[in-house]
Amino acid sequence: AQSVTQLDSHVSVSEGTPVLLRCNYSSSYSPSLFWYVQHPNKGLQLLLKYTSAATLVKGINGFEAEFKKSETSFHLTKPSAHMSDAAEYFCVVSDRGTGGSYIPTFGRGTSLIVHP
């Protein structure tokens, strides 16, 4: 069975400093991995995805993530935080389950707080 663990429920940074949101996953096969962002009272927006191509993935708004199979990690980074980055971030793993269906599993989310 697949699972995903977001290691921090809250991350607080100052504007202009780097962002690191940590995600570890467990999967029996070769997973697809995603990061989604959700601003308050909004829907979910895809930030970036890893689907077995390049291990360093670039997304929107300056975010990127690196797939590390040996560490089963897919951490999200950004060199310089902006106030508009304050939101909830979800790491998602998707693989083919034992029944043959593709099911995305969400982490519990990391709330990113950006201080002026």
Place this chain on the structure above:
Amino acid sequence: DAGITQSPRHKVTETGTPVTLRCHQTENHRYMYWYRQDPGHGLRLIHYSYGVKDTDKGEVSDGYSVSRSKTEDFLLTLESATSSQTSVYFCAIRGGQGAQNYGYTFGSGTRLTVV
């Protein structure tokens, strides 16, 4: 982006009444999902569908049923609503065919309050 809409956007209902939420897609995607979002839990899968009339349970399926009679529509029904089902419900579709996965697109959500 693939079109996906949820209705209604907001609903208040009384305990014990049945409630149906609708998810509609304008693409021809095979997979559709229903999630609920609660603080501290992320999104948890209720039910999913992998084709017309093909559905299966997720991790929090008790008290919910689904139906998919057409590719474009996936209905979620609360047979007898309870206060514990107060939540925000999201529908999602999977882009791509087979092993190709272009990502999941989510609807805008339905805020359901059971009083």
